[in-house]
Amino acid sequence: SQQGEEDPQALSIQEGENATMNCSYKTSINNLQWYRQNSGRGLVHLILIRSNEREKHSGRLRVTLDTSKKSSSLLITASRAADTASYFCAHTTPSNTGKLIFGQGTTLQVKP
Amino acid sequence: EAGVAQSPRYKIIEKRQSVAFWCNPISGHATLYWYQQILGQGPKLLIQFQNNGVVDDSQLPKDRFSAERLKGVDSTLKIQPAKLEDSAVYLCASSLDLRDYGYTFGSGTRLTVV
Numbered sequence: 153s154q155q156g157e158e159d160p161q162a163l164s165i166q167e168g169e170n171a172t173m174n175c176s177y178k179t180s181i182n183n184l185q186w187y188r189q190n191s192g193r194g195l196v197h198l199i200l201i202r203s204n205e206r207e208k209h210s211g212r213l214r215v216t217l218d219t220s221k222k223s224s225s226l227l228i229t230a231s232r233a234a235d236t237a238s239y240f241c242a243h244t245t246p247s248n249t250g251k252l253i254f255g256q257g258t259t260l261q262v263k264p
Numbered sequence: 265e266a267g268v269a270q271s272p273r274y275k276i277i278e279k280r281q282s283v284a285f286w287c288n289p290i291s292g293h294a295t296l297y298w299y300q301q302i303l304g305q306g307p308k309l310l311i312q313f314q315n316n317g318v319v320d321d322s323q324l325p326k327d328r329f330s331a332e333r334l335k336g337v338d339s340t341l342k343i344q345p346a347k348l349e350d351s352a353v354y355l356c357a358s359s360l361d362l363r364d365y366g367y368t369f370g371s372g373t374r375l376t377v378v
Contacts, residue, residue: 197366197368249319251309
């Protein structure tokens with residue numbers, strides 16, 4: 153299977169703390185993306201990082217990419233209760249036609 | 265800009281029955297994807313269309329699943345006959361083109377097979 157893995161599977165923190173989620177993948181990538189999914193809802197795109205980039209920021213989000221280790225991490229700073237959701241990494245490969253290969257996801261709970 | 269529309273929102277059927285899901289992508293988006301998301305897992309691609317042609321259906325269980333996008337706009341995914349393991353959320357997504365990575369996902373159809 154090409155699916156990636158995410159770690160941890162579940163994370164529970166207090167509001168204001170930082171949350172870090174890790175993602176590993178198995179193949180070469182074109183780009184890697186992070187998505188958020190609230191319970192029972194669709195996926196919302198958060199951030200995209202290309203294979204030649206090492207770090208990217210968007211608001212309270214920071215994504216790093218280490219292609220030598222085939223891994224990425226998502227950091228959410230100063231978390232809020234509204235950040236409670238499942239987070240998925242997904243990548244495209246150089247040889248494919250744009251399809252996303254998703255990891256298993258990390259469920260984040262932010263307690264008020 | 266309107267999002268990706270999917271219907272129905274929820275569906276409960278008995279095993280061996282048939283079911284169909286509908287997706288209307290964002291206007292002008294040439295590429296359309298159907299993903300299956302089993303509870304507790306990440307989405308898995310079932311089929312990808314570019315306009316009305318199939319780009320990738322390698323993970324579509326073709327003995328029971330079928331999909332079409334006849335006019336290159338909206339799409340229908342059908343399951344016939346359904347099995348218990350088909351219980352999942354079926355997500356539709358679209359993007360401007362094959363190499364455009366600005367995917368937009370619909371809210372999904374939650375299917376329960378009993």
